[in-house]
Amino acid sequence: xxxxxxGDVHTKQWMLYEIAELIGHYDAVVFVGDYADNWNTSPTxxxxxxxxxxxxxxxPKVHAVIGNHDYAYIHPEIAGRSSGWNPVxxxxxxxxxxxxxxxxxxxxxxxxEIDGVTFSHAGITNEWDGDExxxxxxxxxxxxxxxxxxxxxxxxxxxxxxxxxHNPSKEIWNPAPQVWCIDTFSEDQQNNAIGDQTLLEIxxx
Numbered sequence: 256x257x258x259x260x261x262g263d264v265h266t267k268q269w270m271l272y273e274i275a276e277l278i279g280h281y282d283a284v285v286f287v288g289d290y291a292d293n294w295n296t297s298p299t300x301x302x303x304x305x306x307x308x309x310x311x312x313x314x315p316k317v318h319a320v321i322g323n324h325d326y327a328y329i330h331p332e333i334a335g336r337s338s339g340w341n342p343v344x345x346x347x348x349x350x351x352x353x354x355x356x357x358x359x360x361x362x363x364x365x366x367x368e369i370d371g372v373t374f375s376h377a378g379i380t381n382e383w384d385g386d387e388x389x390x391x392x393x394x395x396x397x398x399x400x401x402x403x404x405x406x407x408x409x410x411x412x413x414x415x416x417x418x419x420x421h422n423p424s425k426e427i428w429n430p431a432p433q434v435w436c437i438d439t440f441s442e443d444q445q446n447n448a449i450g451d452q453t454l455l456e457i458x459x460x
Contacts, residue, residue, distance in 0.1 A: 258457040259454055261286045266293040278316060281316065288323070326392070365398045370457070374418050377420075378398060383410075399421075419435070437455045439451055
């Protein structure tokens with residue numbers, strides 16, 4: 256099996272158009288979360304990015320997991336608790352007209368396994384207790400929020416092959432022997448690229 260993994264999108268719709276051209280070359284294409292929010296972008300850009308990705312996932316080969324920036328907009332009890340959270344984006348997404356889009360976001364898993372590799376936004380850790388409630392996933396050890404020690408966290412990853420985002424970095428790197436961090440598309444506050452915009456290709460696990 257040949258799989259393509261894509262790091263945090265953060266409203267960069269051009270990424271989705273370019274990746275759409277690559278889908279036919281792969282058995283699976285996986286996005287690892289954080290599709291909304293970017294420095295100096297509007298709420299409509301977050302909504303448009305979600306819609307584009309939703310359309311891409313109509314292809315059974317295309318998969319997406321939820322990121323913390325997306326999760327904060329679909330659960331009112333944690334609204335406003337994520338950096339970059341925009342109240343207008345929240346209001347727009349939670350209108351009756353956007354119900355189909357919100358339902359799609361609610362359907363996104365927090366983890367996904369393909370060909371022996373686990374994909375999540377922030378990684379499956381030894382410290383997380385497995386609580387899948389809203390607050391259970393909204394904590395520093397969970398698969399949508401954990402950070403490695405190099406990024407100020409205090410977690411250890413389960414010893415399984417994993418692909419994660421959530422940690423803006425110059426290039427793809429290994430926070431643990433079997434963990435690949437691919438958040439290479441994020442930007443700083445002036446919208447300068449932090450990383451080298453590399454994608455990860457996985458062949459036969």
